[in-house]
Amino acid sequence: MDGFAVVDTETTGIDAAHRHRIAEVAVVHLDRDGAVTGEWSTLLNPERDLGPQAIHQITAAEARQAPRFADIAGDLVDRLRGRVVVAHNWPFDAMHLRAEFTRIGLDTPFDDLAGLCTMRAASVVMPHSRRSLLACCTTAGLPAMRWHTARDDAMAAGALLGHMLASAPDAVQPTAEQLRAAAWAWPDLPRDRVAPAHRRPADHVEPHFLARLVEHLPRDEEPAVDAYFAVLDDALLDRRVSASDADALVDVATRLGLRRTDVLAIHHTYLRALVDAAGEMGERERADIALVARLLGITPDAIGAPVALDRAPTIGGLVLHPGDxxxxxxxxxxxxxxxxxxxxxxxxxxxxxxxxxxxxxxxxxxxxxxxxxxxxxxxxxxxxxxxxxxxxxxxxxx
CATH class of the missing domain: 3.40.50.10190 (BRCT domain)
Incomplete structure (x- = not known):
């Protein structure tokens, strides 16, 4: 064998049989002594709801632009070929990898015995530790990682394997089943079709969507402002501009031949219509309009009109009625x-x-x-x- 391939997946749910998919995958290479020799990871577009986002912290804005599993299958196979696969709770990762490869018509050797499971090995080496990857690494005295990211969990499982290779090598010796899986005759698949997609840094700030408008397109007719307003209405229903909303606004503005300066003027008109409906308004409504102003790229001071309402604004706010x-x-x-x-x-x-x-x-x-x-x-x-x-x-x- 060429060494170990430590894998980790973040998924949309626990059961691949119920259409749950892989949303992030990582592979860390270790040599036979447990030293890290390489790493690779990517977010994936699971083409469905992301499931327990509170756990894996992957946003749809990130996943929607990530490659699909079929796009990176060749890159993944190349990193598994000839190596003993390793994971913490291997049967879980095996189930999801097997399901993803099956979807693209590819057989795998990934049954429950085909991979070296660090969770199972740790139960022998450190029987008093709880079974989670965090608990096992803590018991082994290994440093903390950014848990529940595929890359860091794979690195942590690799460090745990390295610790056991040094302290209790008999507990992590590859079995005959694992060596047979390492020798699996994978087909040659296209590689490097797409670039891997990675998580945004924790302090990432997405540029305002106005900054993404195509400024060099000339105006070829008077803009259909109502068409843009209709999209803007929907975008502001929940007092935020999501990535999908921003894409739609940019697309409409571009198709109408609007430059950035045009759109900013339209936003002022939109906000003025909101304020012109004003009568008397409390602090909550005032803050709401200020929030809409910020979402539109306008400073609250630029509103330039009395901020008061005698009724709640319907522009930019979701109102439900019986029968909806x-x-x-x-x-x-x-x-x-x-x-x-x-x-x-x-x-x-x-x-x-x-x-x-x-x-x-x-x-x-x-x-x-x-x-x-x-x-x-x-x-x-x-x-x-x-x-x-x-x-x-x-x-x-x-």
Whole structure:
């Protein structure tokens, strides 16, 4: 064998049989003595909702632009070929890798005995440790990592393997099954088709979408401002501009031949319409308009008009009415059954599929790639986050 390939996956759920997918994969190479000789990782577009984002912290804005598994299969195979595969709780990673390769028509040797499991080995070497990767590494005296990222979890599992190779080599000697898997005759697949995609740094700040407008396109007609306003209405339903919203706004502006300066002027007009509806307004509404101003790239001081409302603004805010059809998607913070019951009690019609008559789709992450959200975008139905939906539901409940 050529050494070890330590793998880790972050997934959209625990059961590959229920359509859960890999959202991030990493491979760390170790030589026979446990020294790290290389590493590789990438986010993946799972083409579905991302599931437990509170655990893996992968956002839909990151995953939606990542490669699909089929795009990187050749790169992954090249990093597994000739090596004993290793993972902490190998059967879990084996199940998901096997399912992904099966989807692209490729057989694998990845049964539950084909990989060296550091969790199982650690139960022999350090029987008093709990079974998690964090607990095993702590017991072994290894440094903390950024847990629940595929790259760092793979590095941590590799460090744990290196520790056991040095302290208890008999517990981690490859078995005949593992050596047979290492010698598997993988087919030659295309490599380097796409670049790996990585997580954004924790302190990453996404540039405002106005900065992404194509400035060199000339104006060839008067812009259809109402068309842009309609997109902007939906974008501001939940008082945020998600990555999908920003893409839609940039696309509309570009198709209309609008330059950055044109769009900024339109945003001022939009905000003025919001303020012109003003009567008397409290601090909450004032903060709301200031937030919309910031989302539009306008400083609150530039509003230049009395900030007062005699009624809540409907522009840029989600308002629900009895009889509205709504759809829920994704793993939400609130219990889905409770939200459904509240919505039904308030007179909303909770549907399982999206149609042109759907008022709104509420998602755990508004950039989700779930089928429901994809259908909503295709039909022009707004997709808002859970917090915006809960606020609108509370207002309807009175």
């Amino acid at each position: 059809k709504i759809v829920l998607t994704g793993m939400m913070t609130n219990d889905r059954d409770v939200l459904t019951a509240r919505a039904a009690a308030a007179g909303l019609r909770v549907m399982t599929t999206v149609s042109r008559l759907t008022r709104v789709v509420a998602a755990a992450d508004p950039d989700t790639m779930s089928r429901k959200a994809d259908s909503a975008r295709a039909l022009g139905v707004p997709v808002v986050d859970e917090a915006a939906f809960v606020r609108a539901l509370a207002a309807l409940e009175g």
